[in-house]
Amino acid sequence: MNHWLIMPIVLPAVLGPLLIMLGRIDHVLARILSLAGCVALIAISVGLLQQADSGPQTYALSAWVAPFGILLVLDRLSAVMLVLTAVLATVVLLYAMAGWDRRGRHFHALYQFQLMGINGAFLTGDFFNLFVFFEILLIASYGLMVHGGGADRLRAGVQYVIVNLVGSTLFLIAVGLIYSVTGTLNMADLALKVPQVSSDDLALLQVGALLLLLVFGVKAALVPVHFWLPDTYAQAPAPTAALFAILTKVGAYCILRLYVLAFGAQAGASAWLAQEWLLPAAMVSLTLGLVGVLAAKRLGQLASFSVIGSMGTVLTAIALFTPTATAAALYYMLHSTLAAAALFLLTDLVRERRGHHSDALTVAPVFAHRSLLAAAFFVAAIAMAGLPPLSGFLGKLLILQSAWPTPYAFDVYLALLSTALLGIIGFVRAGSTLFWKSTAQQGRIEAEGVSHSVLPWVAVGLLLSGIVALTVGAGGVHDYLSQTAQQLYQPQLYINAVLFPQGGQ
Amino acid sequence: MEALVASAVGVLTAAGIYLLLRGRTFPVVLGLALLSYATNIFLFAIGRLKINQAPILSDTALGYTDPLPQALVLTAIVISFAMTAVIVVMSLRSYLESGSDHVDGAQQNKEEA
Numbered sequence: 001m002n003h004w005l006i007m008p009i010v011l012p013a014v015l016g017p018l019l020i021m022l023g024r025i026d027h028v029l030a031r032i033l034s035l036a037g038c039v040a041l042i043a044i045s046v047g048l049l050q051q052a053d054s055g056p057q058t059y060a061l062s063a064w065v066a067p068f069g070i071l072l073v074l075d076r077l078s079a080v081m082l083v084l085t086a087v088l089a090t091v092v093l094l095y096a097m098a099g100w101d102r103r104g105r106h107f108h109a110l111y112q113f114q115l116m117g118i119n120g121a122f123l124t125g126d127f128f129n130l131f132v133f134f135e136i137l138l139i140a141s142y143g144l145m146v147h148g149g150g151a152d153r154l155r156a157g158v159q160y161v162i163v164n165l166v167g168s169t170l171f172l173i174a175v176g177l178i179y180s181v182t183g184t185l186n187m188a189d190l191a192l193k194v195p196q197v198s199s200d201d202l203a204l205l206q207v208g209a210l211l212l213l214l215v216f217g218v219k220a221a222l223v224p225v226h227f228w229l230p231d232t233y234a235q236a237p238a239p240t241a242a243l244f245a246i247l248t249k250v251g252a253y254c255i256l257r258l259y260v261l262a263f264g265a266q267a268g269a270s271a272w273l274a275q276e277w278l279l280p281a282a283m284v285s286l287t288l289g290l291v292g293v294l295a296a297k298r299l300g301q302l303a304s305f306s307v308i309g310s311m312g313t314v315l316t317a318i319a320l321f322t323p324t325a326t327a328a329a330l331y332y333m334l335h336s337t338l339a340a341a342a343l344f345l346l347t348d349l350v351r352e353r354r355g356h357h358s359d360a361l362t363v364a365p366v367f368a369h370r371s372l373l374a375a376a377f378f379v380a381a382i383a384m385a386g387l388p389p390l391s392g393f394l395g396k397l398l399i400l401q402s403a404w405p406t407p408y409a410f411d412v413y414l415a416l417l418s419t420a421l422l423g424i425i426g427f428v429r430a431g432s433t434l435f436w437k438s439t440a441q442q443g444r445i446e447a448e449g450v451s452h453s454v455l456p457w458v459a460v461g462l463l464l465s466g467i468v469a470l471t472v473g474a475g476g477v478h479d480y481l482s483q484t485a486q487q488l489y490q491p492q493l494y495i496n497a498v499l500f501p502q503g504g505q
Numbered sequence: 506m507e508a509l510v511a512s513a514v515g516v517l518t519a520a521g522i523y524l525l526l527r528g529r530t531f532p533v534v535l536g537l538a539l540l541s542y543a544t545n546i547f548l549f550a551i552g553r554l555k556i557n558q559a560p561i562l563s564d565t566a567l568g569y570t571d572p573l574p575q576a577l578v579l580t581a582i583v584i585s586f587a588m589t590a591v592i593v594v595m596s597l598r599s600y601l602e603s604g605s606d607h608v609d610g611a612q613q614n615k616e617e618a
Contacts, residue, residue, distance in 0.1 A: 135588070
């Protein structure tokens with residue numbers, strides 16, 4: 001058995017408790033260890049990415065065979081998500097090391113537990129295990145969300161916890177409903193059982209499956225269950241908000257995994273169950289997100305609503321449920337994760353330099369590093385709004401191209417193109433208010449306590465160069481993601497790897 | 506027995522949702538707890554309701570009850586217990602820092618205005 005498969009879960013699980021103890025004694029050592037862990041995660045996940053080329057691989061915990069034991073499954077999709085997580089986590093940790101990690105206790109330990117939960121959710125092949133990893137990543141995210149404290153942040157934190165606890169309850173009910181009619185918790189086994197469900201039990205199964213869609217929708221900030229996101233992300237500490245850019249993608253990943261594998265082409269009466277709900281909801285999310293970008297009064301809000309908008313774009317493409325659209329969705333997902341993280345980090349840099357003006361979108365005098373921040377914001381805004389030449393434009397182009405042969409072409413074109421205009425206006429307004437109009441004002445803001453560390457700039461630079469790299473290497477990346485989508489739309493490969501490792505069906 | 510279990514789940518869920526929609530954190534926490542009780546009973550029932558049956562395979566047993574839901578319920582109980590502890594601590598911290606126990610901080614704003 002290939003033990004590397006479980007390393008993305010074991011490594012942070014071991015580092016976390018160590019960091020709890022080390023954090024009390026020596027914070028420099030804790031930082032180094034935490035960063036080393038993240039860098040090691042990049043190496044491991046890139047290694048796993050190469051192994052995933054030879055088809056889905058499984059790791060049976062305690063050597064219990066499927067469908068009785070819990071399995072981890074690595075395929076191209078989960079490997080891509082692991083690499084994205086590790087890269088984002090490393091860069092964001094660099095940013096946090098400039099000072100955020102010292103504003104409360106146990107930042108690094110919580111950070112590692114968060115990574116453990118995220119990696120577990122990407123790797124597991126079992127529903128109930130997915131629930132457990134969701135809880136791990138959530139409980140760590142509660143800690144990270146209120147890191148540093150403050151009344152506003154705690155209020156937003158309490159709301160975030162309540163929404164997610166209700167989500168977890170719904171998750172359990174959905175899992176229960178599905179188990180009660182199929183008798184399995186293994187995703188591959190479920191794919192085999194779903195077509196066999198009798199017509200009497202069909203309603204129960206579909207209610208369960210759609211409740212699960214709602215739960216993943218809460219994670220992915222899908223309208224109408226997106227309302228927790230703007231306040232949470234805007235109030236969260238900057239490194240947390242940037243890392244949370246991957247949390248919404250966990251929801252998108254689960255939708256893609258479950259509704260292609262178990263409720264896809266071979267599901268009989270439940271085939272493509274999610275599509276008719278997901279597509280309209282995703283397009284409304286897209287519209288609402290970009291209207292929010294236009295209406296935002298603070299830069300943090302603007303970044304949060306742009307996350308909802310980008311999730312709407314990703315889910316619209318996913319909801320088409322074709323291999324080419326999924327490849328486009330994955331490309332856009334990689335891009336929007338980096339762009340959103342960059343926006344949140346930039347918001348924090350602006351906030352700390354503008355004194356009492358904070359990140360409000362009002363005209364205020366010139367502040368420190370204005371031109372450098374303006375240039376970085378310019379690049380991030382171009383990426384997020386989807387203008388040429390950066391990867392946001394390529395991603396949207398790929399989605400439009402893949403939507404053309406489908407019956408939903410008109411709706412998708414209308415939604416994507418009209419909201420693109422809203423996004424551009426929103427970002428232009430924010431940029432000119434913050435950076436350009438400030439030169440006409442008298443005086444200069446001298447904020448206190450501005451960090452002189454070079455690390456935040458390195459982190460933002462790395463994220464922006466990641467976007468540039470995605471643009472330059474778009475051909476290669478898209479080829480790989482097309483193969484990923486092809487693998488995803490051959491559920492038999494996944495099912496055989498999990499249930500019939502010796503050959504068989 | 507079916508009617509009893511089903512109505513217990515229904516009543517707990519209804520009470521839980523009612524409390525969840527209240528404005529202050531304490532009823533909301535109670536509502537979350539009731540909802541998790543409802544879920545736990547519901548999970549028990551997903552393996553079908555059976556009395557005096559063995560959960561372990563044996564040659565002499567005449568029938569079986571599904572052991573998996575019981576294991577799931579254990580996990581769910583532990584997790585919901587931990588989560589209730591987290592939300593209690595966070596609501597307390599939020600109350601102490603802001604002086605308002607409203608979920609949306611409404612009272613605090615009213616006093617300021």
